[in-house]
Amino acid sequence: MATRLMFENSCEVGVFSKLTNAFCLVAIGGSESFYSTFEAELADVIPVVKTSIGGNRIIGRLCVGNKNGLLLPHTTTDQELQHLRNSLPDQVVVQRIEERLSALGNCIACNDHVALAHTDLDRETEEIIADVLGVEVFRQTIAGNILVGSYCSFSNRGGLVHPHTSIEDLDELSTLLQVPLVAGTVNRGSEVIGAGLTVNDWTAFCGSDTTATELSVIESVFKLREAQPNAIVDEMRKSLIDSYV
Amino acid sequence: MESSLKQKLFVCLLKGVVQADFVFFDPKPDDFHGVKILLQTYLDDTQWDLSGFVDLILAQTTVGTVVKIEGDDDDTPFAIVTALNLGRYKDHKCIKELKEFLLKVCQEKDVIRDLRLLMGEQAHDVGLLVSQRVVNLPPQLLPPLHDALFDEVSWATEDEPTAELRNSFRFKCYLLVSKIYKHKNANQKNNRNLIRRSGSDGGDGIVYIKPEDENFHKLSLWSFSFPMHTQQVETQEANYCLMGFVMAVETAKISTFRQQLQSLVVES
Numbered sequence: 001m002a003t004r005l006m007f008e009n010s011c012e013v014g015v016f017s018k019l020t021n022a023f024c025l026v027a028i029g030g031s032e033s034f035y036s037t038f039e040a041e042l043a044d045v046i047p048v049v050k051t052s053i054g055g056n057r058i059i060g061r062l063c064v065g066n067k068n069g070l071l072l073p074h075t076t077t078d079q080e081l082q083h084l085r086n087s088l089p090d091q092v093v094v095q096r097i098e099e100r101l102s103a104l105g106n107c108i109a110c111n112d113h114v115a116l117a118h119t120d121l122d123r124e125t126e127e128i129i130a131d132v133l134g135v136e137v138f139r140q141t142i143a144g145n146i147l148v149g150s151y152c153s154f155s156n157r158g159g160l161v162h163p164h165t166s167i168e169d170l171d172e173l174s175t176l177l178q179v180p181l182v183a184g185t186v187n188r189g190s191e192v193i194g195a196g197l198t199v200n201d202w203t204a205f206c207g208s209d210t211t212a213t214e215l216s217v218i219e220s221v222f223k224l225r226e227a228q229p230n231a232i233v234d235e236m237r238k239s240l241i242d243s244y245v
Numbered sequence: 246m247e248s249s250l251k252q253k254l255f256v257c258l259l260k261g262v263v264q265a266d267f268v269f270f271d272p273k274p275d276d277f278h279g280v281k282i283l284l285q286t287y288l289d290d291t292q293w294d295l296s297g298f299v300d301l302i303l304a305q306t307t308v309g310t311v312v313k314i315e316g317d318d319d320d321t322p323f324a325i326v327t328a329l330n331l332g333r334y335k336d337h338k339c340i341k342e343l344k345e346f347l348l349k350v351c352q353e354k355d356v357i358r359d360l361r362l363l364m365g366e367q368a369h370d371v372g373l374l375v376s377q378r379v380v381n382l383p384p385q386l387l388p389p390l391h392d393a394l395f396d397e398v399s400w401a402t403e404d405e406p407t408a409e410l411r412n413s414f415r416f417k418c419y420l421l422v423s424k425i426y427k428h429k430n431a432n433q434k435n436n437r438n439l440i441r442r443s444g445s446d447g448g449d450g451i452v453y454i455k456p457e458d459e460n461f462h463k464l465s466l467w468s469f470s471f472p473m474h475t476q477q478v479e480t481q482e483a484n485y486c487l488m489g490f491v492m493a494v495e496t497a498k499i500s501t502f503r504q505q506l507q508s509l510v511v512e513s
Contacts, residue, residue: 008290031292188296190278209296 001225002197002204002218005037011187011207012195014153018060018105019198019205021112021156021233022067023088024048027057041203045229049087051080060198061105064149066112069093069132073102093132099125109149109194111156114177116140116148138176143169150194155201158221160184160193182221186210202227266315267386269393272303272327276311279322283377287422288346289473289489298339302327302375307405308397308414310390312382324378324386326394330413331420332369343373347422347491350471359467363420363493372398372416374494376423376455387457388506395499419499421461421492426452426485427470452485460505461494468492 007016007030016027017038024042026035028050038048053062054075064071069092072081076096085094099122101107107118108129115135117126126137142151143162151162152173158180161173165183174181186196187207197206199222206218219225272280281299288295302309302325309327313320334340344364351357363371374394401414428450453459462468470488494502 006292009285009292009295011296033292188277 001227002206002210002215002222003037003041004206004208004210004215005034006208007034011190011209012192013205013207014060014193014195014198015058016060017198017205018063018065019200019203020046020066020070021200022046022092023065023070025059025063025065025070025084026050027059028052029057038205041205045233047087047089049084051084051087053080059105061103061149061195064104064108064110064115064129064133065092066110066133066135067092068112068134069095071104071108071129071132072096073104074098075102095128095132097125097128104149105194106147106149109152109154110135111154111177111179113156114138116142116152116173116177118146118148120146140173140176142173150192153193153197153199154179154181155199155222157201157223157227158182160186160197160218160221162191162193164191180221182217184214184217184221186214186218188214202229267312267323267383268315269390270311270313271306272309272311272325273306274303275320276303276322276325279320280311280325283322283325283379284375286424286473286475287375287377288343289350290475291342291346293342293346294337294339297337298343301329301334301337301339305329307401308394310393310397312378312386312390324376324382324390326374326376326390328372328374328394328398328414328416328419330369330416331364331371331373333413335368343422350489351469351491352471353469356467356469359493360469360491363418367418369413370415370417372414372419374419374421376421378455380454384456384510388503388510391457391503391506395503416496418466418496419494421458421490421494423458423490423492424454424473425458425470425488425490426454427488429484429486456509457502457506458490458492460502460509461492462490464498464502465492465494 005013007013016030018025023046024038026038026048035050042048051059053059053072054077056062062073074096081096088094101118101121107121109116110133113135115129115133115137117137117139119139129135130137140148142148143164145151145162153160154177159177161181161183163183163185170181170183185191186193188209188211190196197204204218204222204224277299280302281295284295284299305327311322312324313322347360351360398414402411405411468491470490473487473489
């Protein structure tokens with residue numbers, strides 16, 4: 001199910017949070033109700049961790065992660081890095097990278113298998129993404145925009161992209177990502193999908209301006225209605241135990 | 246090498262003068278996102294029905310102006326100005342929350358009674374004057390912007406289709422919610438010497454973010470300030486702190502204000 005909420009008076013939920021199948025990061029300094037909404041939905045299943053990145057609250061736009069890892073920009077302080085390493089599950093590799101384009105959340109969008117990256121990203125960064133996040137990396141644009149992380153959001157089950165994405169691009173991306181994609185908006189017509197919502201395989205959080213129509217598109221493309229969080233996490237746990245053995 | 250050339254070009258552009266033609270528009274539903282951003286900190290960091298407030302402003306097309314740049318593809322609002330009748334919209338959630346907020350932050354006993362009256366019994370005669378803009382909006386726009394507002398109010402009293410609507414624009418008083426920088430020692434009389442800055446605050450320890458607020462303040466019936474949690478990005482002087490500022494200005498004083506505004510811009 002998708003939940004609507006606000007961070008202070010902003011509907012840009014994807015700016016102040018980062019949700020994956022293994023953990024959830026939430027910006028510090030917002031009201032307690034922001035944090036507790038995430039807690040209420042996720043607490044039994046995955047850890048919800050409050051943090052800042054480089055002293056900033058815009059954590060969703062600065063970092064990128066999935067169930068395998070979390071990549072942080074060079075602006076992340078040592079204390080923040082340690083805090084995240086301590087708070088996240090052991091199987092999530094937390095790494096700080098030296099990439100000039102430090103708003104990683106704007107430049108990269110990923111799920112547990114594939115990542116879309118900004119065309120000007122360092123070759124070295126691309127290798128780290130592939131390695132730490134365990135994904136195949138594709139350099140792409142979305143409706144002519146290079147900030148792929150801002151203009152799309154996808155999970156292992158589906159994705160939402162910039163409303164002006166052409167049908168051909170939609171098909172091409174869908175083939176690359178191997179998930180169904182829909183061109184749409186969030187927060188009452190906002191094209192900045194990545195900033196307006198954050199999603200994983202069983203739940204999504206979006207700004208309270210999101211209309212009922214937009215919400216129903218989100219629930220449909222990300223297949224949230226039939227989602228069973230415990231089943232998904234158990235599946236993940238089984239595969240992890242296999243790999244230890 | 247290519248990136249340093251790009252940087253040099255960018256710096257050249259910064260040193261040059263940018264020509265911009267500003268256009269005034271009636272509010273329309275598409276302006277929602279831009280106007281919402283302008284009003285983000287209207288009531289400090291309180292969580293309230295800001296979206297509902299923006300919808301209210303955009304629905305009132307007869308009175309209200311949105312300033313944009315000619316030929317701008319993004320269609321971004323640079324300023325919004327409007328007057329909302331507190332009585333007409335009293336049942337809207339956003340207006341109720343706004344009233345609650347103002348009553349909560351008003352720390353001055355002499356003023357709170359007047360405030361309550363203005364927002365309660367006298368609400369149908371009161372216009373909430375909403376005026377927000379980007380920080381660097383050229384001051385030359387202020388006189389025509391305010392003229393547009395007050396002219397539209399006066400036209401509405403004649404042109405609106407129903408008597409009820411026409412009367413709703415016969416404001417006796419305007420209520421303004423704004424922001425100022427107040428010197429931290431402004432209330433302490435023995436620190437008068439410290440307050441004398443380089444003339445930028447006129448000696449009373451207040452720096453007006455919107456220049457016309459100084460005129461409104463001098464003509465106001467009453468005013469009060471309250472501490473804010475949100476910090477403006479550029480706090481140039483560590484001795485000043487950002488405060489919310491609420492004023493009530495009688496309609497009778499508006500023509501004086503309009504004259505003063507003309508000369509304010511000529512001086513700068």
